[in-house]
Amino acid sequence: MRQAGARQEDAGGRILVTGAGGFVGRTVAERLGPRAIPSSRSDLDICQERQVETAIGRWRPSAVINAAAWADVERCERDPAGARRINALGPERLARVCARHGLPLVHISTDYVFGATGRDLYRLDSPPEPVNIYGATKAEGERRVLEAWPQAVVARTAWVYGSSGRGFGLRAARHLVAGRVLFAIMDRFGHPTWVVDLADRLIELAGRGHSGIHHVVNRGPTSWYRFSLRLARRLGAPDHRIAGISASALPSRVAPRPRRVVLETPATEDSDLHLAPLRHWEAAQDAFVEALRR
């Protein structure tokens, strides 16, 4: 996918992107272009504090964006100790090194830190209430990062889609373009978020002055079913190609998922810096379809 140049509202300088072999990290590195220092797990293991220290000393980034994680919910449920190591202890070590160097750190987290009660709206300061191991280890990671480096940013995102990597967007578009029926869950609600909007905001947050928790999602909660129906129409496919299913129809899933997580997305008013909430999911989906066509 061709992408326009990244916005330049961050502090400037080169940014170390950890976990850049993954879906989100790769897009962040692409959006940064020559300003990226992309590192995959084989270059830099965030759990190895000495390795992180050496890398920061060698590369001298102006900020760090941490996209390294175990984001596979089922894998986390099977191996809670492994999940905790990568999602909680590794980010803490990274945060400790950033604190020693006074480096801005943006740590990516997830809406899955919530969901147990399915309340109307989760605020920035709502206490975590995860329903699975992935969410619990990510919640612990948030806490450990902010304790180790209070100037860090924790950026919670959700339901990330795009035209590469795993996830719903590309798979859905391929199904529709190939004339196949797409099964989409009707009874789960959240914030589908275009990876490009997410990446650009993470880069902005890597500038100084944005510390603390942020919700980085496209606005307006919906279901994958409604997302898919709209996507089908945009791609010229008939509605009957979208088959709505219940999440309970997916027996291969062992880990529970939240039924509904709606995140508060206030404008950011840190010091004199202002960041408007990301656009509505429908506008982001239009941009995604536009990018697919290029």
Ligand SMILES: NC(=O)c1ccc[n+]([C@@H]2O[C@H](COP(=O)([O-])OP(=O)(O)OC[C@H]3O[C@@H](n4cnc5c(N)ncnc54)[C@H](OP(=O)(O)O)[C@@H]3O)[C@@H](O)[C@H]2O)c1
């Ligand atoms: N995708 C979504 O829908 C979504 C939604 C909400 C939040 N998030 C958050 O977004 C972030 C990125 O997720 P993603 O979807 O891009 O996941 P991903 O595609 O699985 O990427 C994660 C990357 O982290 C790497 N990694 C694992 N352990 C590492 C370590 N110890 N040191 C360095 N790198 C390591 C992985 O490498 P290997 O593959 O080689 O292990 C992988 O390339 C995560 O924090 C996730 O919780 C994602």
